Amino acid sequence: MSRPVEKLIQAFAKLPGVGEKTATRFVFFLLRADKQIAGDLGEALKELHEKIKLCSICCNITDRDPCRTCSDPRREAHLLCVVEEPSDVTAIEKTGSYRGWYHVLHGAISPLDGIGPDDLKIRELLERLKDARAKEIILATNANVEGDATSLYLTQLLRPLGLRLSRLSLGLPVGSELEYIDPSTLARALEDRREIR
Numbered sequence: 001m002s003r004p005v006e007k008l009i010q011a012f013a014k015l016p017g018v019g020e021k022t023a024t025r026f027v028f029f030l031l032r033a034d035k036q037i038a039g040d041l042g043e044a045l046k047e048l049h050e051k052i053k054l055c056s057i058c059c060n061i062t063d064r065d066p067c068r069t070c071s072d073p074r075r076e077a078h079l080l081c082v083v084e085e086p087s088d089v090t091a092i093e094k095t096g097s098y099r100g101w102y103h104v105l106h107g108a109i110s111p112l113d114g115i116g117p118d119d120l121k122i123r124e125l126l127e128r129l130k131d132a133r134a135k136e137i138i139l140a141t142n143a144n145v146e147g148d149a150t151s152l153y154l155t156q157l158l159r160p161l162g163l164r165l166s167r168l169s170l171g172l173p174v175g176s177e178l179e180y181i182d183p184s185t186l187a188r189a190l191e192d193r194r195e196i197r
């Protein structure tokens, strides 16, 4: 196979869920399809790291700093929802039932993968809580081992601050990740959140 084709197949094959076979299909599709499609894809990929950065307040990905959520005065500043990934913010926003703020950790504690608290945006969380108006922290980590470990760690860390700490209600399937939960179930888990005592 010619070098550019091979190179693009290898690049696609590195994406999660895309094997060599699918990567090859992508490349041959792009070769056959309108040149504009490949052009748009190339442009979008080029801009991704140039234009996307982390919000200096919530650590979510954004093309402007502070992000739209952090600069929206209508958000309820007394509520702060801590999530693992930017995709979790998207999932919660889709429920339409949460109007508070967010903090994105960019991962979860996972000793097996060598990920500890220092690898997450926890320092940034503590920093913003110094002068934040937050009264309640909702620990919305995933309902799996790593999410539970992260939530437990944060509970111990944040308890001395005297804020109300809560977790999403039970009823989420064990082992589930927020981004795959349907919006109505997630909305209920948020509304029925329970205080951690």
Ligand SMILES: [Zn+2]
Binding pocket: 055, 056, 057, 058, 059, 060, 066, 067, 068, 069, 070, 071
């Ligand atoms: Zn933000």
